[in-house]
Amino acid sequence: MTEPTPAARPQAKPVVPVVLLALAxxxxxxSSRMTWVTVHSADGLTEPRTDDLNGGVWxxxxxxxxLVLVAAIAAVFAVKGALRQLLGVVIAVIAAVAAVPGFALTVGAGRTAERAGTLAELPVRAVVSSAETHLAPAILSIVAATLALIAGVLLTRRGAPSTELSGKYDNPVFRRADASAQVTEQRKDGDAAAPLSDRVLWDALDAGTDPTDDEHDNGEPGNRTP
Known part of the structure; x- marks a missing residue:
């Protein structure tokens, strides 16, 4: 009987986190290309002025x-294990940062008119008459940041159970003990038992259990046909 080589177990690909990162x-x-704030101003000398500030300016x-999230997609495939989990933490932090400005604008936090006037680079004598906020792009940025946050959390948790099981399977002590138990169980079931694989038979032999020895668990010899 030739000892077979254990088949390599393919690792699950992080499809869901990658899709979430792409959407984010x-x-x-x-959102960075959409208008977040429209500021109206006048300086008393020229016609009133209107400036549209997009997300990239705001x-x-x-x-x-x-762009960092796009680069993170490539990084997800380049790293594994603890490094991938660390990457998930970094992505979650980036997502939290990306959500702050949209959330602040949505709830009306901060001095929107004053900030709009500064970003619009108005003349010193100009006075901001009003600043109109557009919530749709701000909410879009929050949704995108949430998707990135979910992706980060999935990456921090991904692979932990499978890694533990794989480590247990690759440990010869656990593998041989399990094979010995399967051989013992097959003896109890008799003819109704399912056939065991060559891998299990070899591991049982390594554990000191002879699959060809027709003995019961209590050590008494079984009935043999001459």
């Missing part, structure tokens, strides 16, 4: 964060 990056990029890091 697309959402942040789209929050300068929005577009770079979208």
């Amino acid at each position: 990056a697309a959402g942040l990029w789209a 929050f300068g890091a929005l577009t770079p964060l979208a």
